Amino acid sequence: MFKIGDYVAHYKEGVCEVTNVGKLNLSCSDKEKDYYTLKPIYDTGGVLYTPVDSMKKQVREIITAKEAKDLIKGMPEISTIRVSDEKRREGYYREALLKNDCREWVAIIKTSYQRKMKRLASGKKAINVDDRYLGMAERFLYGELAVALQMSREEVRTLILERLQGEVAANS
Numbered sequence: 001m002f003k004i005g006d007y008v009a010h011y012k013e014g015v016c017e018v019t020n021v022g023k024l025n026l027s028c029s030d031k032e033k034d035y036y037t038l039k040p041i042y043d044t045g046g047v048l049y050t051p052v053d054s055m056k057k058q059v060r061e062i063i064t065a066k067e068a069k070d071l072i073k074g075m076p077e078i079s080t081i082r083v084s085d086e087k088r089r090e091g092y093y094r095e096a097l098l099k100n101d102c103r104e105w106v107a108i109i110k111t112s113y114q115r116k117m118k119r120l121a122s123g124k125k126a127i128n129v130d131d132r133y134l135g136m137a138e139r140f141l142y143g144e145l146a147v148a149l150q151m152s153r154e155e156v157r158t159l160i161l162e163r164l165q166g167e168v169a170a171n172s
Contacts, residue, residue: 001052002036007147008059011100013040013048014143015062024049042143042153060100068148071102075163078103080111086129093133102144108137113164 002008006018016038024035026049036059038048050058063071081096083089093112096104112134116126142153142160149156 002059002061007041007062008036008038009062009100009140009144010038010040010048010050010059011057011098013038013046014042014140015147016040016048016059019047021052041147042139057100062144063102063148065148065150068102068145071106072145072159072163075106075110075160076167078106078110080114081107086127090129090133093129097133097136097140102141105137105141108133109141109160110164110167112137 002018002021004018004021008016008018010016018036019039020037022034023031024037030051034052035049036052038050038059040046040048081089081092083092093108096108112130115130116134119126138157138160142156145151145156145160146153151159
């Protein structure tokens with residue numbers, strides 16, 4: 001169980017701070033259940049409520065600084081998503097995104113980024129699906145890594161992009 005002040009990763013909102021744990025006085029809530037009240041740290045206006053006993057695994061502990069460093073170091077070993085059917089690709093991206101797992105977000109970012117660079121290099125436009133899921137995966141991953149590493153999201157973004165550019169150059 002999380003405590004007030006803990007940071008958690010929410011499967012749809014990214015990193016949130018637990019601001020309360022207990023019963024809710026809302027007409028749509030189950031009066032018998034305890035809920036986490038979550039404040040997304042990158043959305044100043046939002047508040048979320050999720051049952052403490054949620055079986056959907058809507059929230060999880062954020063990764064540690066060591067886990068974040070290991071993830072970044074191990075990025076070259078994380079496979080891209082290999083789907084040749086463009087119509088099925090979005091389904092794979094969506095499924096990977098909702099797993100609320102940093103390695104899955106890295107796979108989306110690597111796949112989308114590499115596809116985008118190849119298309120741009122051959123004079124083609126980027127594909128909207130790739131761009132949309134790239135943006136969502138970056139938002140979740142960079143937000144969580146920023147909290148874990150006590151950096152800004154922009155610093156994390158720069159660090160990850162340098163890694164990806166180096167990986168693309170090495171594979172060219």
